Amino acid sequence: MLGRNEGETMEQQLKNFKNCLQKEIPFCAAECPFHLDILDFIEKMKRGGFKGAFKTYRNAVGFPAIVSSICPEPCKGVCPRKDSDASIELRLLEQACVTYTGDRSPTDYNLPMKKKKVAVIGAGPSGLACALRLCMKKYEVEIFEEKDRIGGTLWELLDPEIFLSDIKEQFQHEDYTLHLNTPVQSIHELAERGFDAVYVATGLGGEDFGLLTEQDGFCAFHGGAGWFAGGGLAGADPIYALADGLHMGTVIDSFLKTGNLLYPLNERKTAMCLNPSKLTVKELVTPASEGGYSREEATQEAARCLECQCDFCRTYCDLTAFYNKWPLRIRDEILATTLPGSAEVKATPAKRLLSTCNQCGLCKETCPEEVDVGGLILEGRKSMHRQKKAPWVFHDFWLRDMDFANSSLAAVCKGSPYNVGKTLESGTQEPTSAEELVRYAFFPGCQLGASDPELVEKTYAYLLDRNPGTGLLLQCCGAPAEWSGDEEKHQGELDSIKNRWEELGYPVLIMACPTCEKKFKTYLEEIPVISLYEILDGWGGAQLIDPAKRPLIETAKRPSKFRLSEVGASGAACEGLLSEAGSSEKMMTYSIFDACASRHEPEMRASVRRVAERLGYALEPLTENDDNPRCCSFGGQPAVANPEYASFVTQKRISESDRPYITYCINCRDVFLDAGKETVHVLDLFFGRETPVILPTVSQRRGNRILLKERILEAYWGEDGSASRKSGVKLEISAELSEKLSRGRILEEDIASAVEFCQRTGRRVHHPDKGSYSGYKEVGYTTYWVEYREKSDLDFELLNAYAHHMKIELEAVWNGKKMDVDQ
DSSP: OOSSOTTOOHHHHHHGGGGOOTTOOOHHHHHSTTOOOHHHHHHHHHTTOHHHHHHHHHHHHSOHHHHHHHOOOGGGGTOGGGGTSOOOOHHHHHHHHHHTOSOOOOOOOOOOOOSOEEEEEOOSHHHHHHHHHHHHTTOEEEEEOSSSSSOGGGGGTSOHHHHHHHHHHHTTTOOOEEETTOOOOOHHHHHTTTOSEEEEOOOTTOOOTTGGGOTTSSEEEETTEEEEEOGGGGTOOHHHHHHHHHHHHHHHHHHHHHOOOOOOOSOOOOOOOOOGGGOOOOOOOOOSBTTBOOHHHHHHHHHHOOOOOOOHHHHHOHHHHHHTOOHHHHHHHHHHHHSSSOTTSSOOTTTTGGGTOOOOOHHHHHOTTOOOHHHHHHHHHHHHHHTTOOOGGGTHHHHHHHHHHTSTTTOEEEOOSSOOEEEOTTSOEEEOOHHHHOSEEEEOOHHHHHHOHHHHHHHHHHHHHHOTTEEEEEOOOSHHHHHHTOHHHHHHHHHHHHHHHHHTTSOEEEESOHHHHHHHHHHOTTSOEEEHHHHHTTOTTGGGSOGGGHHHHHTOOOOGGGOGGGTOOOHHHHHHHHHHHOOHHHHSEEEEOOOGGGTTOHHHHHHHHHHHHHTTOEEOOOHHHHHSOOOOSOTTOOTTTOHHHHHHHHHHHHTTOSSOEEESSHHHHHHHHHTTOOEEEHHHHHTTOOSOOOOOOHHHHHHHHHHHHHHHIIIIIOOOOGGGOOOOOEEEOOHHHHHHHHHTTOOHHHHHHHHHHHHHHOOOEEETTTTEEEEEEEETTEEEEEEEEESSSSEEEEEEEEEEOOOOOOOSEETTEEOOTTO
């Protein structure tokens, strides 16, 4: 089964969000002893914000001049660039931010002093760092140093002018007591002074007061005070000792607040998973001067940084990119929105977002932890629908469209139109019902016939020519119901499809729509399906038929009027025509745009390519879409909920190549054509379209479905389907107004209903200056306003129309007359 499991609940979907890597730190930050916020630092350095970068750096390292001078750069060993070009020169960037920051004075916070006292034994890198952290938190700090100077091992590593000035600068706003030439010999010496905590940083080989032998970390209680050891005493190198001191300052602060004696290690690990596509080669920036980077060089080197984040979802998921939101925030907003309760008393931040997702599944498939944002969104839609809080306006048009496609006006369920019989031993034929002989049935989906009914007719003629036992099932697969979150309606559509399939005799369904095929494989596993494009590639599904039955089908008689040559060219015929014509169109290079629903259908994708190549078309791959087929913007039907998002997605898809596209999803073709991208459906090529595609309006799409049913029934079964057509008000609508209505997804039949209502009830306003009338009518959840002129009793000219979703209570009295508000 493809796609997410049908039975997953919101609670099940939420489990994987706990594994989201969004907050995992970069490799360098995990390796850095100070755990510098590298993303913030690099972002500021890239734009030349040296002062801001300096503040980030100082907050992490305590003594910026010291650390930027002696840091051994462990980050270089884990930088993803180390094997492709060169690791980021982070220390040079740190030095640049120190150099180019004019005022490096720390902020002086006017905070009250705390009442607790801390002793620090040792004024080396670790002791001073711990003292700085605690002073900044306004504890009373006393430093005990056995020598006559501060700095410890820094005297062996740096020019005293560098580290002494840095220490002085960072402590300039802090109050502390320094005791030089004051060795501490025993615990009792400090116990008498009333210290609440003691940090022992006596350096390598120094006095540890028994702390290094403690089982649960280098800490212990002595006389009610918490004693901690670290830094060089615990074996750390100078830069790690300094980082350890800063860390222990935080640990001691926590101890003084809670009384819990804990010794957490200063280690951070990361489960970061980097998207390999981000690793493009960029040459190392080498400083022109021995003094380090210039400002320009620093910003250039910072720009080389990959800013490692697990951003597969942001790279591949259009929703997260459009909203600029990470999965965890989307999760929180969905939880807030779907929380039971009235929307009037609680926030619903994801109400529109819930109806924006394309439901393509790429987020889960590209996520290293399989976090399924789309799955959670679908469960959110279901939850909103169960609570009767779903924003119906976002899905009403699509659900009505589905209902129409499945209505008696458009739906067809027929076995083979041929009176096929099997040959008996006597040489005569025994009549057999068409349903019994149906081994295949063509399922074009609801959108192909709405957009281009001729393609459905030609395809069905082709299939009958190759296999006369092919039936026809015109119906929607139920995707709009699934995408709306209406589980009951969705199940009803699935049951209807299954019942009709059983009526046809359990045939293999030939699917023209990749989305339909995906939905069948997800929700109707018992129904065997095969892609139409595999059929076109050479009747690729022949093995699915019982071999004993194949001669019966292949030798069946069929009327000549059904022969493909009289309806449309076969693939072979097309190939011959193209070869003879040698047209310039043949020589063009196209790119095949794979539908998102074809992602797990390699044979479908390969078949389309073989068909196009045999027809004489040169193909150039779409690098991004070939690897991970993405949605054209139609999937999930977000265009009503968020038209800006739909346009955003479409523009991303069509901008991937300047080449014209070949698609095999009619929605992809129409979406791209509407956006101005030259696009053809592979069936356009296969059957040799000679006229340009003219996209129908939403009202014409309904008319196309009706027309398709009428023509199919008459041509193959001799039935008259025109009796189902409705008659009534006729509207004369300009092309410009018709396009406006279509853009607003306003059906002309609803407008006609509003005009008829105004005429019948008299609920209309006359405009003598224009010779027109205006009025409104509520149809379902929508109120339609119309302005029109009378031409005859049933013939009107529409001047303008629009719709909104506010309910208007009809007036009980209109023009002095009592009215029936239920009319």
